[in-house]
Amino acid sequence: MPSLKHLAAGVLSATFAINAVATDYTFKFQSSDPSGVKNFAIQQEWADRVETMTGGRVDIEILPVGSVVAHTETLGAMKMGVLDGHVSVTGYFSGQDPAFGLIGNTVGAWSSPDQLIDYIYYGGGYELMNELYKPYGVKFIGGAATGLESFVSKKPLDGVEDLKGLKLRAPEGLVQSVFAAAGASPVNLPGSEVYTALSKGVIDAADYTVFSTNQEAGLNEIAPNPVYPGFHSLPLLEIAMNLKEWNELPEDIQAIMTVSARDFAQDISTQLAMADQKAVKEARNDPDITIHDWSSEERRKFRSIARDQWKQYAEQSPNAEKVYKSVTSYLESQGLL
Known part of the structure; x- marks a missing residue:
């Protein structure tokens, strides 16, 4: 029968192992939104969920717009490893390729966020975005929409x-x-x-x-x-990260981040639609x-x-x-x- 000393040593060993796992993947994602707005808060909630769902193995820090580079430069910053990822509007990168402007905001195409999200996840948009981003060394994890803009x-x-x-x-x-x-x-x-x-x-x-x-x-x-x-406008909001870092993640974490990005799409469009109704009444x-x-x-x-x-x-x-x-x-x- 093991002694109390041996049991205590085992508990400490297990604790150290858990803490080691908790620091395996630490990422910095820059947002295209400033801190203090609801969009940014919802993005932070997504990062917190990823940490919880991975048992603490992934820690994503969401940085406000302009913290590291300008909002139009995060695509290149991910490729160079200056940033690990971003939560940003796809259309901001139309200067790199007009394709990003067209898919990022197909003006007049969508009447609701659901239509755009259906295209991304079930109509070929997800695969196309990853094809477009591969030469930039970037992985498109998921798409969302804040809603029809005012x-x-x-x-x-x-x-x-x-x-x-x-x-x-x-x-x-x-x-x-x-x-x-x-x-x-x-x-x-x-x-x-x-x-x-x-x-x-x-x-x-x-x-x-x-x-x-x-x-x-x-x-x-x-x-x-x-x-x-x-x-x-109904712009595409995306979660993306450095492709090499993505490929190094275990399959279960990739799956968690992919599914959580889909959940984020529903979360942000719903929360902002509800906030809009309250704000319209106030106005x-x-x-x-x-x-x-x-x-x-x-x-x-x-x-x-x-x-x-x-x-x-x-x-x-x-x-x-x-x-x-x-x-x-x-x-x-x-x-x-």
Whole structure:
């Protein structure tokens, strides 16, 4: 029969083994969101779940936008090993390849986050994203969507005609091309500069994010003519990491991260939709804020302009052509085009 001394030594040995496992995989992921917003908090919740589900073997630190590199540079930072991963908007990398702009925000294609997520996981999007990212040494773990974005504006907007001459913030890529085709004057600014640019009159309006985030940031106070529900953007939000590091992970951890990313997609779209309802009610009670809801006819006009731009944008690279064929084939198969 073992002595108490031997039993104690065994317990200590087991404890040290557990602690050793707990520090096996430590990653730094940079977000495209600042700390303090709901999006960032939900991303942190995802990282915490991964740690719990792996029994402490994986520790992911979520860093706010700009902590290590600019929001448009995280793709290269992962390849070089400066960052282990990111939680970011795919369209930010359209400067690397127009394909990322087209799949990252196929303006006018999706009417709800569920439609985009179905395409990613069941319509070929997941496989295509990993094909596109392989040359960059990056693994696409999963996709999500914050929801149909609101649109903040200092000027009343009730239809496509009101976009003409409007100075607006929009991310580079297809989104800018569509707004330019509609007659607006797009400006490329990071999200962190939207508030200042609006308050100083550098821009009149902004394609930024969901209504609740805009409301919480005070954007609807300085740009009191928001358009809701959004008529334009439903960007792809992704979780990705260095491909070599991914390949070195055990299969069970890969499976946990893949499934948890799918769960994250449901989590963020649901939480933000609920937050939007609360924020809209708050805004409607403010006499200084006027919410504009575009008619079905005006929404169709804008989507028609957007779809004309898809094919033109697809001609900019072979990969963009692949995205165009993949997305349109899926839309047609589901009766969405």
